[in-house]
Amino acid sequence: MTFILTLLAAIFVLGPLIALHEWGHYIVARLCGVKVLTYSIGFGPKLTSWTSKRSGIDYRISMLPLGGYVKMLDEREGEVAKDQLHLAFNRQHPLKKIAIVAAGPIMNFVIAIALFWVLFMTPSEQLATNIGQVLPDTPAAMAQLPAGDKIVAIDGHQVQTWEGINYRLAGRMGETDNVSITLQSATDTSQATTYQAPVTRFMQERDQGKDALSSFGVLPWQPNITPTIGELSPDGAAIKQGSQVGDTITAINETPITDWISATRIIRDSPEVLLSFTVMRDDKLVNLSIMPQGKKDNLGNRFGQIGAMVVQSEIVIPDEYKTTIVYGAGESLIKSFQKTEQLAVMTVDSMGKMISGVIGLDNLSGPITIAKVAKQSFDISWEMVLSTAALISLSLAVLNLLPIPVLDGGHLVYYIIELIRGKPLSEGVQIVGANIGLLLLLGFMVLAIGNDISRLF
Secondary structure (H helix, E strand, O other): OHHHHHHHHHHHHHHHHHHHHHHHHHHHHHHOOOOEEEEEEEEEEEEEEEEOOOOOOEEEEEEEEEEEEEEEOOHHHOOOOHHHHHHOHHHOOHHHHHHHHHHHHHHHHHHHHHHHHHHHHOOEEEEOOEOOEEOOOOHHHHOOOOOOOEEEEEOOEEOOOHHHHHHHHHOOOOOOOOEEEEEEOOOOOOOEEEEEEOOOOOOOOHHHOOOHHHHHOEEOOOOOOOOEEEEEOOOOHHHHOOOOOOOEEEEEOOEEOOOHHHHHHHHHOOOOOOEEEEEEEOOEEEEEEEOOEEEEOOOOOEEEEOOEEEOOOOOOOOHHHEEEEOOOHHHHHHHHHHHHHHHHHHHHHHHHHHHHOOOOHHHOOOHHHHHHHHHHHHHHOHHHHHHHHHHHHHHHHHHHOOOOOOOHHHHHHHHHHHHHHOOOOOHHHHHHHHHHHHHHHHHHHHHHHHHHHHHHO
């Protein structure tokens, strides 16, 4: 059942993005006077199709939902009648070819901007960017960042949400230059201080399962929840190794524990590591040895889990740690463009870091991970669904613009050269380029799917 729901979530999110990407190619081709033969969502054998009586275009849905294509009249792919030569793609001016090829990625950029616009226009109550906790032995701790102060800028870029902080820090993955972080004083809001936090190959230890905030060492305000176990999973490590409902954790590996979040952080950071627990049970201290089971999240990060849930209690957020984010339509549109630009640059930068070896190729994700993330977004909220769709659309745009033959970016390179030379590259050169591009693309796909499979197991 989970597999079916994951597949449906992926189709629901990816399907429209692929359809609109191909529609960009399709509509600009028709506007440029090029005859379209086939508009397909998916590759391979067709599942269903419909042929327009007026235009003769074959609209189809094909079996492999990993992309799509628009087939146009082209002398390179078959004989073209003399009276239709002016409708063939290969006979068009290079500027028209560029417009047709670029229309797909541009459509994905437009989708991302539109979805971010909707999200920015939606009022949301969020945690203020005041530092709730500074983790020990982290860049934040070394910079002596004071808890309670408000983060207002990272490397000179203003930030208003924890999501924005996370993106800015994630963009520093693999780097060693100091992170510049500007804080507004909790006691005097007119006072701001900039700190330099030292990092060395930031976030290289992916097996620790930490996000950018935890790796850097700053966390938002978190409730102080008494670490009393309220429920135990029947197949979890905790119940198998002696835990009982009602146990209150007082220490892990002799580190005092006063709240549930501190306990879960140690557990998550210790997959397959034997931990010494001290719990209060019926007014007596009891010592237990529990080894958290090793799990993997959607991105392949390993974390520990013991199968215990805390006693539920009402959480009240102090007013000083709350903020309501409201933007008007115009400001939301500006911010959606800014966020799209920021994430596009970060995506390209991350690719460059993978190629240069600054960060590992295990950061590359494929369709299985995308499907799992899509399913997870449906479990959270409609805002998360839109955010996930925007991020995937943006990734599709950037990936398709890579200058690799067989991708849109590779074709753009060909047609820009044709525009400059006044004639197209020889078919031999284009065929060699296409073969190289196909090998590169297959290599990326094998690597991405291999990473996906390794994350499953």
